[in-house]
Amino acid sequence: MQSLSLAPAGEFSGVQFVLTDMDETLTYQGRLAASTYDALERLQAAGVRVMPVTAAPAGWGDQMARMWPVDGVIAENGGIFMRRDAQGHGVERSWWADEADVTPMRNRLASIAARVASAVPDARVADDQVFRLASLAWQRTGTSRDGQIVAALRAAGAETAVNNLWVLGWLGGYDKLSMSLRVLTDAYGVAPATAAEVVAYSGDSTNDAPMFGYFRHTVGVSTVVDCLPQLPVAPRWVTAGPGGAGFVEFANAILRARGV
Template identity: 55%
Template sequence: MSVIATLRPLARAPTAALARVRFVLTDMDDTLTHQGRLSARTYDAIERLRDAGIPVLPVTAAPAGWADQMARMWPVDGVIAENGGLFLRRTADGDVERRFWHGNAERTIATERLERLRQAILGELPAVELASDQPFRLCSLAFRVPADSGLRAALVQHYRSAGAEVTVNSLWVLGWFGGYDKLGMARRVMREIHRLDIDAEADAIAYAGDSINDAPMFAHFPTSVGVSTVTDFLADLPRPPTWITRGPGGDGFVELADALLAARTKPFPFSEPRSAGDHT
């Protein structure tokens, strides 16, 4: 039986398991977005979760520059950016606090190593292209994913030969120095910000993703959800997500939000329906 055939539809997830979820961590590109766009219904789903007391934290390979805007303006509880390199969170006065994985001295060394690696890769693989968002990154080095699989493999090998961590998603071949990943920073953020031990209470979190760099999160959280396009990456995932949505990208995330909110609803027979303006 193929891996795809064994994936379970999110619609069959037990209500009790969904009702235990207190936080949603989610990849962004091709999980909240679809074909590079964030839909109004996806943004609304994030807001509905927040209003129901389920904070949403994007956990993304996207650059710090993107994450800064998200942390400032989106209805999210904060953003883990650059695959775990830093966490950004809106402060009470509307500014953004940054928490890096590394201290200042370590970060300086890592930045210098990334610059040497950038020069070496461009010198030896002139056909590869830096990601257009590279100027907005603070602790990672990203290239566009080459269409040629041989060139893609050579690029990944350059990172590894330099001792860098590397991952591939739908947009980038991304590298960094430091031994962290999405799960490592999520563990730190949830402990320091929310006093939640994600090893002891993994079922308090639902995670949504779509690609290879989501693998540690899929493996850790029992309520892990792949949007439908995760099937493109199953061959490279050590462990698939527990559940899969019908729709791709943001539509899949909306399915997850709806399922979580429905699981929290307890019907009361004989009660009068609420009016549109009644939020008590």
């Protein structure tokens, strides 16, 4: 992992898509800066397709897909993809699960949540759980409680991840990478082998590991150093700034490489 400032001038000239984590990658301390929003808009204006890929709830993703300068949003760690419809006011949704399996999946998640509540009675459900459609989330504490929630989820047959905000559980065997590759293929006609070369990804957390391992152009915002011991593959570059400031650095490097 090297400082992004050392990247050769043309390093990102072939980038056609920017996929990015949201929490503490686009945001910093929970806030989205105007400069970060502007960077998203400048990337789009330059012809780069932009897509947040986040563990955040579908409810947040719906709002982003409707109103942000993005081409779509993958929410809930890969559980659902949303993009603005042709009229510009509605949202099209694609689930990882088959449509017929969505209701049974949600019923099973409710059962799993009850099992976790019984096994870890002091676990605090994330305050955004009401906006989730395909996953479960508990507030991360950085204590042994997080591990207890993970153990309870796995015992119930759920997939798990821990990021900088939440302990997450879901069903279906997907992650950020598998849904991203599906969306790139189905929605944009980009085969996985091609995607590895034309996608740039930015993130900051352990659930970004599959993305860091697959794509050629990867950057961690500066706070990624906090989770490097848990990352099997580090991002190729690291920014000087944290959160959205780091994302702006990455966006500027891509735009410079495109002559913008």
